[in-house]
Amino acid sequence: MRFWLVLLLLPSLALAMGTPAQKPVAAAPGNPGVMLRDDALKASPSTAADAVAKLGRGVKVRVLTNDGGWTQVYAAGKTGWVRILSVKSDLSATPNLGGLVEAGNRPHDPGKVVAVAGARGLDEVELKAARFNPDELALLDTFVANRAEAEQFAQLASLTRRDVPYLPSPESQASPSSMSKQP
Amino acid sequence: MKRHLPWIIVTLCGIGLAQAGDFDKFLKGLIKEKLQPAAPAQPAAPAQPVAPAAPAAPVTAQQKPADQLLKALLSGNTSQEEELRIGQQISGNLLGAAPLVRDDGLQRYVNRVGRWVALQSERPDLPWRFGVIESEDLNAFAAPGGYIFLTKGLYRKLKSEAELAGVLGHEIGHVIRKHHLKLLQKSQAIAALGSFFGSKLKNENEIVQNLIGNGAEIVARGLDKDAEYEADRIGLVLSARAGYDAYALPAVLAEIGHVAKSDKSVSLLFKTHPLPEDRLGQLSEAVGERLDGLAEGQSGVGRFYRLR
Numbered sequence: 434m435r436f437w438l439v440l441l442l443l444p445s446l447a448l449a450m451g452t453p454a455q456k457p458v459a460a461a462p463g464n465p466g467v468m469l470r471d472d473a474l475k476a477s478p479s480t481a482a483d484a485v486a487k488l489g490r491g492v493k494v495r496v497l498t499n500d501g502g503w504t505q506v507y508a509a510g511k512t513g514w515v516r517i518l519s520v521k522s523d524l525s526a527t528p529n530l531g532g533l534v535e536a537g538n539r540p541h542d543p544g545k546v547v548a549v550a551g552a553r554g555l556d557e558v559e560l561k562a563a564r565f566n567p568d569e570l571a572l573l574d575t576f577v578a579n580r581a582e583a584e585q586f587a588q589l590a591s592l593t594r595r596d597v598p599y600l601p602s603p604e605s606q607a608s609p610s611s612m613s614k615q616p
Numbered sequence: 617m618k619r620h621l622p623w624i625i626v627t628l629c630g631i632g633l634a635q636a637g638d639f640d641k642f643l644k645g646l647i648k649e650k651l652q653p654a655a656p657a658q659p660a661a662p663a664q665p666v667a668p669a670a671p672a673a674p675v676t677a678q679q680k681p682a683d684q685l686l687k688a689l690l691s692g693n694t695s696q697e698e699e700l701r702i703g704q705q706i707s708g709n710l711l712g713a714a715p716l717v718r719d720d721g722l723q724r725y726v727n728r729v730g731r732w733v734a735l736q737s738e739r740p741d742l743p744w745r746f747g748v749i750e751s752e753d754l755n756a757f758a759a760p761g762g763y764i765f766l767t768k769g770l771y772r773k774l775k776s777e778a779e780l781a782g783v784l785g786h787e788i789g790h791v792i793r794k795h796h797l798k799l800l801q802k803s804q805a806i807a808a809l810g811s812f813f814g815s816k817l818k819n820e821n822e823i824v825q826n827l828i829g830n831g832a833e834i835v836a837r838g839l840d841k842d843a844e845y846e847a848d849r850i851g852l853v854l855s856a857r858a859g860y861d862a863y864a865l866p867a868v869l870a871e872i873g874h875v876a877k878s879d880k881s882v883s884l885l886f887k888t889h890p891l892p893e894d895r896l897g898q899l900s901e902a903v904g905e906r907l908d909g910l911a912e913g914q915s916g917v918g919r920f921y922r923l924r
Contacts (some may be wrong), residue, residue: 502866
């Protein structure tokens with residue numbers, strides 16, 4: 434019995450050992466980050482706000498918080514806001530759990546945590562065992578919004594259509610050497 | 617049935633020997649070979665489960681024999697009806713695992729926002745349906761034909777209508793680019809073969825179920841990374857076209873990125889999607905300076921329907 438317990442615990446133990454302890458946060462506020470492109474540091478999270486500084490691509494910043502599509506950063510003695518896509522929070526300091534996450538989700542993994550009672554999850558086992566529910570499907574149909582209803586909704590909300598072209602894949606433009614094909 | 621035995625043995629041997637894409641191709645070739653003569657000219661193949669219509673009669677969606685559906689899938693030429701049929705089966709199964717949240721106001725609201733975003737796509741007239749399902753996981757799902765679901769757990773993480781639009785836009789992206797159909801086409805050759813020879817399958821429902829595997833497992837299977845990145849780009853653009861803040865989807869990704877990777881609520885999401893930081897990096901690269909001239913869109917935070 435105890436043997437099995439140990440077996441069950443092993444994966445989590447391995448996980449704990451393979452994970453370097455989180456480094457204590459230095460005196461500087463927030464998390465480390467780096468500017469991905471040149472952008473203006475705004476006084477408030479709005480395009481209309483004044484720029485308090487210009488931050489160049491590659492500049493190291495401290496990431497403080499997010500507000501919608503804006504990120505508050507501290508750089509060069511100033512605090513302000515940049516577009517969320519202009520800055521990358523440097524997560525390299527934290528362990529990359531990508532491989533572990535995958536391993537933890539293999540079917541029949543002995544270390545797999547069983548769903549906590551009450552919190553309804555939706556895992557592979559449940560999805561695989563799911564039975565067709567025609568009543569729910571019929572109920573879904575009763576909530577459908579047709580084109581006219583959707584347009585009326587948008588009009589009431591003052592949502593106006595804008596011309597925005599699709600974004601090309603960055604890979605289609607990047608040099609092939611800069612790409613890494615993962616399995 | 618006996619005359620099919622050698623084929624099945626060959627198939628089983630093949631499964632044991634090869635897992636490469638070549639085998640997939642081999643299977644497809646095999647199926648095409650078997651299906652083509654069975655089409656209009658010759659008498660129906662013995663294993664053909666449903667083909668009551670006369671061979672020469674025009675084939676409608678309801679009468680379409682099973683092999684027609686298989687052929688369409690394998691050739692990548694599924695009709696809208698066939699797409700819907702597959703989407704319906706997947707969605708019915710998914711709802712069997714996680715029913716709709718019993719909040720009519722919420723469901724109607726999500727359908728209005730979702731349809732408005734879908735109207736900005738090149739498939740505005742699909743019968744789009746959106747639903748919030750009972751699950752504390754953070755996840756969203758799309759099925760062919762315009763079925764889109766997000767979990768209550770993910771909905772609760774959202775802070776504005778623009779963020780909802782971004783999430784729905786991502787799923788709409790999967791539908792309009794037929795990512796799941798392509799996945800079926802790629803990986804279901806074996807199941808297709810099985811159903812072709814499975815004379816026990818009586819009706820189209822069973823054929824479709826056989827195609828998609830067990831229950832709703834197809835939504836747990838995951839698409840390739842590039843399909844996810846593409847859906848992110850589409851989600852961002854469609855919600856921006858709809859008048860929303862273009863940066864709302866990135867904001868959701870950042871929010872999800874703050875959830876511990878070991879948290880059970882994101883285990884399926886992170887298994888089937890690239891990590892949020894990678895998705896943000898890809899979006900950042902794709903956007904570059906392209907949105908710099910775009911006026912700020914709405915967040916719709918005041919209109920956002922709060923869960924009871």
